Amino acid sequence: MKRYHTALTLLGASLATGLGVAAYAAETTSETQEMPYQGLVELGYPAPQEGELVHVPPTMDDLEEADIHPQLKRVIRRGYDLFTNTQQLRGKNVFNDMNCSSCHLGEGRQPFSAPIWPAAVTLPDFRGKNQHVNNLEERIAGCFAYSMNGTPPEYGSDDMLALSAYHQWLATGVPMYPGQPIYGRGFPAPPEPELEPDYTRGEAAYRENCAICHGEDGSGHYEDGDYVFPALWGDGSNNWGAGIARTHTAAGFIQNNMPLGQPNSLSDQQAWDIAYYMVSQERPQDPRYTGDVDETLELFGPTFHRHSRYGEVREHDNHRLADHANTGEKDFLKPWNVGVSRFEELSE
Ligand code: HEC
């Protein structure tokens, strides 16, 4: 985090910090209330709708004050540290340039940036992506396998427990299975644009709005060997099975969060065009790959890849996307948690 702040100040875009302050300065209670998010409305985000659950998660400062066992505090701090500096697991669980907080901005707390606490109160539940009931650990493991192009810490391990504890603690005070929509959950996509998303327009808008930080070639930005801005495609990025490789999720992420410090500044058309350009680039293979793109599409098209460009032929150079066996930095395709069926004996 600190490194980004330096870089951002250099670029004159320190709003990331500003946003945090605006959104989280208010006293934290988990009751339905509008005021804590007033700052977000001023930044162009929608106001909470009638019936939505609004929750302001506690901060690391709140943790210091919290009346919980000091050992639990230590474990939550460890979870926070793993979430914001996941690179400490590089080569073990993480095989790209990402931290969890590269996509879940505001340390996993920020609305419209897929805040992570909803998972702690809505799981266990059925998940379409793997067609069975998942708990919180399995959901976290999913982001390791796809978004981090890695392999998760074992269920029940210290690292997994620490990460879970951080997620659950952020949900402090929210009822389990709240049964109502959650304000700011996920990366809501902008409305369908007037024109079909377009590669060439997306490329131009990318160069203008994004390349300064993420590089013309999408590989991110390093300073003195230190990673400053994450890679949007290529080996340093998430693989083809990651949620953000789908056009609508990418458009939602981009409009709500990018350029960093200027959320909601892109039009719906620009957000879709840039997303389309970004998801038309190569990245490491989906761990569910069977060795054949058509077969993989047949298996995972209906539940996932109908929203991505997996297997499509790119218009300007006839390149067939994802038709390769490149697994990026890791020397294996499939992490241990992918393709594991559960509760088969309960079928029907
Ligand atoms: C490359 C981007 C990216 C990275 C990096 C990433 N995630 Fe995610 N994460 C997503 C996307 C996309 C979703 C799905 C959001 C949606 O449903 O719209 C998601 C969803 C989640 C959810 C479920 C939230 C909910 O509303 O139920 C949790 C929990 C989560 N991620 C945890 C993690 C953890 C832990 C890490 C690091 C190990 C991580 N993520 C890294 C992109 C990412």
Ligand code: HEC
């Ligand atoms: C001022 C620098 C800056 C600009 C400009 C910027 N980003 Fe980012 N972007 C970041 C940083 C920093 C992160 C990671 C956030 C963190 O770690 O706190 C990020 C994260 C991301 C991510 C999620 C992580 C990943 O690598 O996939 C995507 C996608 C993304 N940006 C896309 C874009 C797009 C598209 C644009 C142009 C519309 C853009 N960004 C403009 C700095 C920037």
